[in-house]
Amino acid sequence: MPAGSSPKRERQYERIKEGAEKRGASAGRAKEIASRTVNKERARSGESKTASKTSAKDKKSASQRGGERSHSGSQGPTRDQLYAEPKKKNIEGRSSMNKQQLQKAVGR
Structure with a gap:
């Protein structure tokens, strides 16, 4: 102090x-x-x-903020970010997949 x-x-x-x-x-x-x-x-x-x-x-204060700024990015990549990977690999049906399905398709 x-x-x-x-x-x-x-x-x-x-x-x-x-x-x-x-x-x-x-x-x-x-x-x-x-x-x-x-x-x-x-x-x-x-x-x-x-x-x-x-x-x-x-x-x-940090306690009032309740973690608003902490853990940023802890949700992982966005759906749009995940979409790019199957697009490169030319995986069928990727446009109708949700985030979890895209993660599974690219092996995450």
Whole structure:
């Protein structure tokens, strides 16, 4: 934690660090997670003098955002992206296939 941090941010840091360690993160990784989280909150609330533009402009905290930006792309390729592969292989009936059928056709 930066020198001169408020007691609230110190408590927040410790709580996040302990939670990360309980979930199995190493001590170093837990400290990193806690530091980044607290610094982001400090930037959002105007407590940080050297905050990045995105940190300062972000109006929602991570908990409020509910993972809106996390896990982007975890759904895999889109149907259109999958369609291109059977097209190259000249697989019959590909135009009427849904995403799961296209995945099966190309062996994913």
